[in-house]
Amino acid sequence: MAEQPLKILIIGAHPDDADIKAGGTAAKWTALGHDVRLVSLTDGRAGHQTVHGPVLAQRRRAEADAAAASISASYEIFDIPDGELDDRLEYRHRVIRLIRGFQPDLIITHRSTDYHPDHRFTGLLVQDASYLLTVPAVCPDTPHLAQCPVILYFSDAFKKPCPFEPNIAVEIEGEFDRLVGMLHRHQSQFYEWLPYNAGIPDQVPATDVERLDWLAGRIRERLRPLADRFRELVVRTYGAKAGGRIGLIEAFEVSEYGAPLNAEAGARLFPFLPAAWLASLSDSRKEWADVPETEVVKPKTVKAKAVKPKAPEAEVIKAKVPDVDPTKENEGSENGPPWTGKNMFKN
Numbered sequence: 001m002a003e004q005p006l007k008i009l010i011i012g013a014h015p016d017d018a019d020i021k022a023g024g025t026a027a028k029w030t031a032l033g034h035d036v037r038l039v040s041l042t043d044g045r046a047g048h049q050t051v052h053g054p055v056l057a058q059r060r061r062a063e064a065d066a067a068a069a070s071i072s073a074s075y076e077i078f079d080i081p082d083g084e085l086d087d088r089l090e091y092r093h094r095v096i097r098l099i100r101g102f103q104p105d106l107i108i109t110h111r112s113t114d115y116h117p118d119h120r121f122t123g124l125l126v127q128d129a130s131y132l133l134t135v136p137a138v139c140p141d142t143p144h145l146a147q148c149p150v151i152l153y154f155s156d157a158f159k160k161p162c163p164f165e166p167n168i169a170v171e172i173e174g175e176f177d178r179l180v181g182m183l184h185r186h187q188s189q190f191y192e193w194l195p196y197n198a199g200i201p202d203q204v205p206a207t208d209v210e211r212l213d214w215l216a217g218r219i220r221e222r223l224r225p226l227a228d229r230f231r232e233l234v235v236r237t238y239g240a241k242a243g244g245r246i247g248l249i250e251a252f253e254v255s256e257y258g259a260p261l262n263a264e265a266g267a268r269l270f271p272f273l274p275a276a277w278l279a280s281l282s283d284s285r286k287e288w289a290d291v292p293e294t295e296v297v298k299p300k301t302v303k304a305k306a307v308k309p310k311a312p313e314a315e316v317i318k319a320k321v322p323d324v325d326p327t328k329e330n331e332g333s334e335n336g337p338p339w340t341g342k343n344m345f346k347n
Contacts, residue, residue, distance in 0.1 A: 006034040006269065009104035011095075011126060013085060013118035014047065015040040015064040015077055016186045021154035022108050023179040024172030025250050027071045028272050036073040037102060040064065041095070041122050046082035048188055049196045057082075059188055067182040085118040087125060093139050095129045099149075100142040106269050108152045108252060111164065126151065130257040150265060151258025155226060155251045166251035167261065167280070168270065169233045173248045180216045190215055223248045237277040
């Protein structure tokens with residue numbers, strides 16, 4: 001009997017947040033046949049310098065569908081106006097129904113400390129929903145869950161009131177082209193709004209091929225400092241030799257609002273991570289401590305129900321990415337949007 005595919009729910013505030021923060025890891029899951037749903041709690045209608053409202057919301061929905069289809073995932077976008085998300089009871093109930101309806105094994109979302117209020121409220125809504133997922137009298141129109149799933153947070157650089165402290169580092173060098181391909185499909189953001197907001201619209205190349213290379217270079221510049229920042233975790237996960245060379249990761253922190261991530265759950269939810277990583281998840285699993293750092297658990301490919309893409313699946317295009325000097329001091333910052341300061345949209 002085929003192993004049941006995982007159900008991964010990645011909840012962002014805007015159409016492209018889930019892609020930016022977890023797109024590479026999402027591509028790993030879908031490549032193994034697992035069911036990944038990306039979610040935006042707002043419609044994205046405010047993210048442009050000239051086009052707003054329903055017209056932009058419709059365009060961003062099409063872009064998100066195309067991005068998800070490119071990695072065989074799906075996208076769900078709420079109709080809450082961009083910039084107007086808060087913690088009202090109505091929205092909490094919508095999040096509860098979303099999670100109960102999908103019945104995920106794992107949820108990934110924003111921390112409630114982030115630069116954008118929509119991001120903060122997204123994290124807060126997931127936190128507020130977490131326990132109530134198991135309470136039958138709350139939203140009785142949807143069957144309650146037996147237990148809350150594991151919840152993880154996206155990475156950020158905020159230090160107050162508490163810094164981001166990841167438990168999980170996922171190497172995504174092999175998924176980098178697919179990640180860039182996802183972001184490339186968000187044309188209204190990465191080639192229009194974000195460069196405009198950074199004051200560099202004239203730097204955006206004219207052709208698709210040039211744009212892809214340009215975007216890839218900036219995404220790589222933004223991701224590299226993350227691996228250096230959490231090098232100890234990367235080495236602990238992949239071993240001293242491999243971990244010292246890895247340049248591109250996505251990092252996640254376990255939320256106390258969800259189920260605990262023990263060694264058994266870690267092996268099931270992250271089949272592509274080395275077995276030695278599991279030792280750090282549970283002191284009771286002593287047998288994992290003796291696994292050599294070079295031994296890797298071979299991921300199992302599962303037979304999953306085909307995801308019917310809303311947009312045609314496109315062939316992954318490999319971008320020509322300029323070399324990045326790993327010794328160069330990090331000039332970027334994860335605080336604020338991905339175009340502020342000296343980061344991916346600033347030279």
